[in-house]
Amino acid sequence: MNVASQLAGLILFVTASVAAGDAAASGLDLHTTPEFIQRAEVALADGNMERVVGLIAPRVDRVRTEYARNRAYAALCNAHLRQKDYESAEEACTLAAANRYATWSDFNNLGAYHFLTGDYDAARDLFEKAAALAPGEQAVNLNIETTLAAAGR
Numbered sequence: 089m090n091v092a093s094q095l096a097g098l099i100l101f102v103t104a105s106v107a108a109g110d111a112a113a114s115g116l117d118l119h120t121t122p123e124f125i126q127r128a129e130v131a132l133a134d135g136n137m138e139r140v141v142g143l144i145a146p147r148v149d150r151v152r153t154e155y156a157r158n159r160a161y162a163a164l165c166n167a168h169l170r171q172k173d174y175e176s177a178e179e180a181c182t183l184a185a186a187n188r189y190a191t192w193s194d195f196n197n198l199g200a201y202h203f204l205t206g207d208y209d210a211a212r213d214l215f216e217k218a219a220a221l222a223p224g225e226q227a228v229n230l231n232i233e234t235t236l237a238a239a240g241r
Contacts, residue, residue: 121156122147128163140167158187158194165197169204177201185214192222199231208239 124143131139144164151157161184168177181198184190199214212235218228 121153121159122151125151125156125160125163129159132163132166137167137171140164141171154187155189158184158189161187162191162194162197165194165201169197169200172204174201174205178205192218192225192228195221196228196231199235203231203235203238208235211235212239 124147128140128143140163144160148160151160161180165177165181165184168180178201181201184194185198195214195218199211202214203211212232215228215232215235222228
């Protein structure tokens with residue numbers, strides 16, 4: 089694994105658990121999120137990716153609210169990326185970013201997916217979208233710089 093990939097993985101880790109905080113800052117009611125998603129977010133923070141996938145994957149299609157669905161797909165995206173299961177990550181990351189409650193971290197993580205699979209142009213576009221939603225966010229700015237360096241620009 090080259091330095092750029094290692095840095096992207098580190099930045100991805102930094103942005104793993106910010107969605108709930110962003111939602112709380114937006115005034116959304118966090119009590120509407122099913123307990124299994126909350127447990128999966130704790131498992132994500134603890135680094136237990138198998139538990140995240142085990143809690144969310146079998147139930148995500150039954151999640152009723154768009155907000156909770158966003159949190160579920162965001163956690164699933166991150167877990168699949170950390171497991172290097174890019175096929176599963178693509179769907180989860182795309183669905184998290186397409187949700188109306190998507191945060192800068194959802195676009196950052198979808199960008200990380202594209203970076204890790206070699207699509208640097210798509211990665212840069214998504215990192216720039218994340219930067220527009222969270223100006224000055226150091227993790228996103230580092231991802232943009234890493235993508236430009238990896239693409240030889």
